[in-house]
Amino acid sequence: MAEVELPQMIDLDPATVPLADIDVSQRELWKQNKKWDFFTRLRDEAPIHYCKNSEFGSYWSVTRYADIMEMEQNWKVFSSEPTIVIVDPEEDFELPMFIAMDPPNHGEQRKAVQGVVAPMNLKELEGTIRQRVQNILDSLPLGETFNWVDLVSIELTTQMLATLFDFPFEDRHLLTRWSDVATGGPETGIVESEEQRQQELYECLAYFTRLWEEREGNTSGTDLISMLVRGEATKDMSPQEFLGNLVLLIVGGNDTTRNSISGGVLALNENPGEYAKLRNNPSVIPNMVSEIIRWVTPLAHMRRTALCDTEFQGQQIKQGDKLIMWYVSGNRDERAIERPNEFIIDRKRARQHLSFGFGLHRCMGNRLAEMQLRILWEEIQQRFHMIEIVGDVVRVPSNFVHGFTDMPVKLHGI
Amino acid sequence: MPRIIYIEHSGTQHEIEADVGSTVMHTALDNLVPGIDADCGGECSCATCHVMVKEEWLAKTGSPSETEESMLDLNPERQSNSRLSCQIEVTDELDGLVVQLPEFQF
Structure with missing residues (x-):
């Protein structure tokens, strides 16, 4: 295919660029956090918007809250197969996972593992999580600059994941690595080549296959691997399918909460009045957690693919078209959310946000995510007057994982 | 007005006068009955307004x-009597309806 010279959004004025030229998928917009005004323009003027040329080929953008909700409900037309991200799967390296399946396979595989993160099970985990949060927070240096992402966000979510998989604790850094490798191609700098990426993911598969074999005879394990071993719909998975579902569970439980942990610190720093509210009234924490998850929107989009020609909100969608539901935009839609650009920790109906998705594919780990964040903020408020951001925040150059790699902070004790 | 009785997991009861045409979910939210989240706002898309309908009302x-x-x-x-309360419309026929709330919403 001939190389097409694409206009660079980062150099253009979102208010005046011709609508047809807008491409919100460009990494630079995400790296520099300059996507917001483009999304506002799309929501107002072209809520179902066609981008003809992009690094990822042509795609539709769905940017309003209500339209995203409607698309999520209509799985018979808008399929989650073959993938739920804007980038198409590598032809020789498909990773089947239930998030990217339609009924009935989706439900069968999901049901095999979702008990692990069901609220009943989480009650048992609360003590362990709190203990781990306390240990992490107590090990942090007071008054010194450090990267919050590394020492808290990554460490905490990785420990949590190791707990859920009953993964050897001393090797837990591998989980972080595999999560990064799974979502980041060569262009992100995480790996040098696609070959390296695939090789590392096969190492992940080999490691987990050992754990699988160890647990095959065990009928009582309540960890995720043991549940996959026993699940009717999962016990005979092919190696590639096993890897796909591992990647799903690792990324699902890692990048997302990691970035909500970091993003909450940023939001409170940018909104000192809200930080004061939190100090004066820690009982607002559960509500604040929902607001943080909306505010951060740790996964910026989900993709659907049209199974047939159809009309959607007046636009003619062709079979096979790629549709990107921009959660990050829906969560800022003034038609659905009052004062959406403000971070308000005691916001009414804060739970009504798109970050977990809706419909059949609604996030399975939503209660676990909320619990981790709630416990973290409860314990933070016991220890620190302020987590102060003291340097430049660095963002992930991705239109899918919406988060941070660096957040230099200094802690102030109570 | 039809009355709806919500029983929390703890056993606490709430007897609420409901508006015909509303839903069992909205009636709970409007009257501050705890235990229903309704994250999707009544779209049948999140399952966080789960209730168990007392058998005789099924x-x-x-x-x-x-x-x-x-x-x-x-x-x-x-459970076998599980419903999403956003999908139960309040009618005069449902006067006296009893629903139990789960310990947790999923």
Whole structure:
């Protein structure tokens, strides 16, 4: 295919660029956090918007809250197969996972593992999580600059994941690595080549296959691997399918909460009045957690693919078209959310946000995510007057994982 | 006005006068009955307004639609009398309806 010279959004004025030229998928917009005004323009003027040329080929953008909700409900037309991200799967390296399946396979595989993160099970985990949060927070240096992402966000979510998989604790850094490798191609700098990426993911598969074999005879394990071993719909998975579902569970439980942990610190720093509210009234924490998850929107989009020609909100969608539901935009839609650009920790109906998705594919780990964040903020408020951001925040150059790699902070004790 | 009785997991009861045409979910939220989240706002798309309908009322509340069924099916703590309360419309016929709330919403 001939190389097409694409206009660079980062150099253009979102208010005046011709609508047809807008491409919100460009990494630079995400790296520099300059996507917001483009999304506002799309929501107002072209809520179902066609981008003809992009690094990822042509795609539709769905940017309003209500339209995203409607698309999520209509799985018979808008399929989650073959993938739920804007980038198409590598032809020789498909990773089947239930998030990217339609009924009935989706439900069968999901049901095999979702008990692990069901609220009943989480009650048992609360003590362990709190203990781990306390240990992490107590090990942090007071008054010194450090990267919050590394020492808290990554460490905490990785420990949590190791707990859920009953993964050897001393090797837990591998989980972080595999999560990064799974979502980041060569262009992100995480790996040098696609070959390296695939090789590392096969190492992940080999490691987990050992754990699988160890647990095959065990009928009582309540960890995720043991549940996959026993699940009717999962016990005979092919190696590639096993890897796909591992990647799903690792990324699902890692990048997302990691970035909500970091993003909450940023939001409170940018909104000192809200930080004061939190100090004066820690009982607002559960509500604040929902607001943080909306505010951060740790996964910026989900993709659907049209199974047939159809009309959607007046636009003619062709079979096979790629549709990107921009959660990050829906969560800022003034038609659905009052004062959406403000971070308000005691916001009414804060739970009504798109970050977990809706419909059949609604996030399975939503209660676990909320619990981790709630416990973290409860314990933070016991220890620190302020987590102060003291340097430049660095963002992930991705239109899918919406988060941070660096957040230099200094802690102030109570 | 029809009365709806919500029983929390702890056993606490709330007897609420409901508006005909509202839903069992909205009636709970409007009257601050705890235990229902309704994250999707009544779209049958999140399953966080899960209730268990007292057996003798099941005939009057009807059975779940295909969409509701598929959402309920994802909840490992689902019971045979589970419903999503956003899908039960309040009618005069439901005067006295008793629903139990689960310990947790999924």
